[in-house]
Amino acid sequence: MPVHTQFIRDKNGNLSAAGLAQVGAFFPIEVHVPPQIADVIVKAGHTVPKSVSGIGLIDTGATLTCIQEDILISLGLNPIGQVTSGTANGPRPSNVYPARIVFPTKGWTLDLGQAMGVNLAGQAIPGDPPQPIIALLGRNLLQRSVFIYNGITGFWTITLEITASSPT
Amino acid sequence: MALETEVEFYNSQKNDWLEHYEGKFALIKEKKLLGTYTTWEEAFDAGVQKLGNVPFLIKQVQEKDEVVQFPALAVGAISASSHAIHP
Numbered sequence: 001m002p003v004h005t006q007f008i009r010d011k012n013g014n015l016s017a018a019g020l021a022q023v024g025a026f027f028p029i030e031v032h033v034p035p036q037i038a039d040v041i042v043k044a045g046h047t048v049p050k051s052v053s054g055i056g057l058i059d060t061g062a063t064l065t066c067i068q069e070d071i072l073i074s075l076g077l078n079p080i081g082q083v084t085s086g087t088a089n090g091p092r093p094s095n096v097y098p099a100r101i102v103f104p105t106k107g108w109t110l111d112l113g114q115a116m117g118v119n120l121a122g123q124a125i126p127g128d129p130p131q132p133i134i135a136l137l138g139r140n141l142l143q144r145s146v147f148i149y150n151g152i153t154g155f156w157t158i159t160l161e162i163t164a165s166s167p168t
Numbered sequence: 169m170a171l172e173t174e175v176e177f178y179n180s181q182k183n184d185w186l187e188h189y190e191g192k193f194a195l196i197k198e199k200k201l202l203g204t205y206t207t208w209e210e211a212f213d214a215g216v217q218k219l220g221n222v223p224f225l226i227k228q229v230q231e232k233d234e235v236v237q238f239p240a241l242a243v244g245a246i247s248a249s250s251h252a253i254h255p
Contacts, residue, residue, distance in 0.1 A: 036216045044220075061239040078223040079170045080212060083236040095170055098212060113208050116238075136240065 004106055005157040015154040023125050025149060025156040029056035029135060031067055032100040033075050034111055041076065049075045051102065054134030055125050058147065058158075062138030064096070069117030071134055072097045081114060094118065100163075101135070109164040114140060173198050174225035182229070189229045196225040204229070 008023065010016040030051040033041065038048045052071045059066075064083065081096035099115040102108065115135075124130035144161040174196045178185075181201070185194065192204040193211040195218075202218055205211040211226045 036213060037221050040216060040221045059240060061237065063234075063236045063238065066238065066240075076221065078221060080215065080224055081226050082171050082175055084233070085236050085238050087238075093175075113212065116236075118238075136238075138238075 001159045001161050002106065002108060003157065003159045004103075005155060007155040009154075017152055017154040020149075020151060020154045020156070023127075025058040025147075025158075026125055026131075026133070027056045027058075027103055027137070028105055029054065029137075030102040030104055031071055031075065031134065032102055032109075033077065034098045034100045037077065037098065051075075052134065053104070055131045056101065056135040056137045057123075057125070057133050058142070058156075059136040059138055060142065060147075062136050063140070065099075065101075065112055065115045065138040065141050066118040066120070066136040067097070067099055067115045068120045068134045069095065070119075072099065072115070072117050079117070083116060085116070101137075101141075108160060108162045110141065110144070110160065111163045112141060170223050171225050175227075178225065178227050185229045186231060190231075192229055194225075194227050194229050196227060197222075 006025065008016050008020040010019055030053050032051040033048050041048050052074065054068075077097045077099065079095035079097055082093050083096055084091050085094050095117045096114045097117055099112050101110045101112055103110075120133050120136070123133040125133060146159040148157045150156060177199045178194065178196055189204045192206065193208050194204050195202040195211045195215050197219060203211070203214055205214060208226060208228070215224045215226065
């Protein structure tokens, strides 16, 4: 299984525990139409919508991976399930979609059976400029990984059981 | 909310289905059970083959639904969407 280690460094190039605490464990990602759906779209004579890029933040508190719902809709995806989640305003149903996540800097592809549509508007990784978060990578992704968060030193490592890989 | 009809149908049939399909993944479109499958992936592939790219419900038949936790949602850091989807 492929491995990725991300070192968080300060402006002097030293490993930064505070920097990791500030930004968390995040990955550039692309959200794609899953291949089964892409086949249907192509057979119908339509063009498969282009993937959407952004940041995926690893969230060990989330049962399912959450993706900005507007993005899932813009990809022409339809809900294939429903979950009830606790929110600040009490329990409410949310749509579940199929999705494919690609990690472009690594060439990794991961087909996620289920991703919940959420509103992540305004969420960003601090930086200049801030990078918009489009997904919270939850435990249905982490169940296919070994994830080590070294908060004392300032790095994290993930080993991921991917669906496919391609050269970067 | 999308899949309202399907969820209502599942809830109305749940007790009967628990006797026959407990643990299986039911594939539901409107008020029809299209099949039951051993895994979620099998149900998804069957749904796409039978129906194409339209909303449908895959639901594991079980006594109690699993609790889905999203602390970031619970504290209001992010919001659950509730888009209505029309095929």
